[in-house]
Amino acid sequence: MTKFTKKLYGSPIVNHHIAKIMGLRTHSRPFAWIRDKEKYSHITGGLALPTFEQPGYLITMGVQHSTNIIHCMTELESSDPYEIIRQAQNIQTEYGQGVIKNWWGNPEELMSIVNEINIKGNPVLISQPIDFEIKDSFSIYTARLKTALAASYKTLFLNDCMILRNSIQSFIPDKVAKDKNNPAVNIAGGLVHTLLMTRPWEQAIEVRELIPTRHEDYAEYVSEKAIRDLEAEVFG
Numbered sequence: 367m368t369k370f371t372k373k374l375y376g377s378p379i380v381n382h383h384i385a386k387i388m389g390l391r392t393h394s395r396p397f398a399w400i401r402d403k404e405k406y407s408h409i410t411g412g413l414a415l416p417t418f419e420q421p422g423y424l425i426t427m428g429v430q431h432s433t434n435i436i437h438c439m440t441e442l443e444s445s446d447p448y449e450i451i452r453q454a455q456n457i458q459t460e461y462g463q464g465v466i467k468n469w470w471g472n473p474e475e476l477m478s479i480v481n482e483i484n485i486k487g488n489p490v491l492i493s494q495p496i497d498f499e500i501k502d503s504f505s506i507y508t509a510r511l512k513t514a515l516a517a518s519y520k521t522l523f524l525n526d527c528m529i530l531r532n533s534i535q536s537f538i539p540d541k542v543a544k545d546k547n548n549p550a551v552n553i554a555g556g557l558v559h560t561l562l563m564t565r566p567w568e569q570a571i572e573v574r575e576l577i578p579t580r581h582e583d584y585a586e587y588v589s590e591k592a593i594r595d596l597e598a599e600v601f602g
Contacts, residue, residue, distance in 0.1 A: 368462030370399040370409070395567055398431040399465055405431035407567035409439070409461065412557040413454060413471040413492065414549035415447045415479070422450045423549045425530060426457060426466070427557055429567050436514070436561060438527035443550075447479050454490045455483075470495045470557050495556030496563045504545040507555025508537070514558050522558055530554050 374397045398405040406428035416422035424442040429435070442453050458466050468491040476492045484490060497503050511534070514522035524531045533550035545552035 368465075369460050370401050370406070370462050370465050372397055372462075372464070373400050373405075399428070399461075404428075406437075407431045407434070408561070409465050410557070410561070410566075411454065411457065411466055411469050412495070412553040413450055413469050413476060413490075414553045415450065415472075415475050416445045417546055417549075420547060420549050421445045422447055423529070423553055424450050424453055424457075425527065425550070425554055425557065426461075427554075427561070429561065434565075434567065435520070436522045436558060438522070438524050438530060438554075441527045441529050441550075443529050448483060451476075451480055451483055451490055455488050458488055458490070467491070468493045470560055471553060472498070495553075496560045498556065503556070504548075504552055507545075507552055507559055508539060509555075510559040510562070511551065511555040514562070521562065 395407060398407055399409055400406075408429040409426065411424065411426035414423045421443045422445065424440075424444075426439045426441075428437050428439050430437055440457065442450065444450055444453075454469055471492050471494075473492040473494060480490050480492060495503075495507075497506050500506065511522070513519060515524075515534070524534075530550050533548065537548055537551050
């Protein structure tokens with residue numbers, strides 16, 4: 367028996383229509399992942415491999431269905447990189463199919479190990495957090511974490527994730543602070559930043575399909591534009 371089950375709420379067509387007539391840009395997806403009385407509109411996780419100085423870290427977070435507040439759910443710290451990946455596989459199985467579709471982290475560091483132990487039918491998929499490639503991404507993630515935990519605008523609850531709680535309490539923000547020395551803070555901050563930027567529990571009202579322009583279409587457009595420009599020059 368998997369930990370979470372999917373339950374539908376309302377009709378996606380009705381929700382879309384209501385949001386549209388109310389002038390809203392998005393509406394919430396009409397389902398939640400449920401365990402007992404806990405309801406989450408989205409669940410995901412983050413991974414960081416161990417270094418010589420720091421153990422690796424894994425965390426899962428869920429977005430509460432009624433409030434969109436992020437809750438820390440499970441975490442693991444280990445100096446064995448294979449244990450980090452195996453635990454990610456175990457969580458995917460434990461939570462149920464379709465609950466965690468991907469993990470957030472550094473694919474370049476993680477994929478060599480992931481490819482060695484990925485089990486057919488239960489792959490661990492890694493994506494870069496939003497703004498990962500920005501030079502000062504660690505500063506962005508720590509700032510996002512600080513803001514999300516602020517009492518005046520609390521969008522993150524740590525709950526029983528004591529590893530992350532202790533890491534945050536012992537973290538000293540300064541110019542020498544690096545993501546490699548603070549894996550829990552870095553991956554949790556990146557995860558929260560990605561969730562609040564992408565808001566994957568919402569659906570856009572207007573979906574614009576991107577259609578590639580063919581060479582023939584572009585050539586026709588250029589030809590028509592040239593004729594219009596010539597007519598404007600001759601006739602004013």
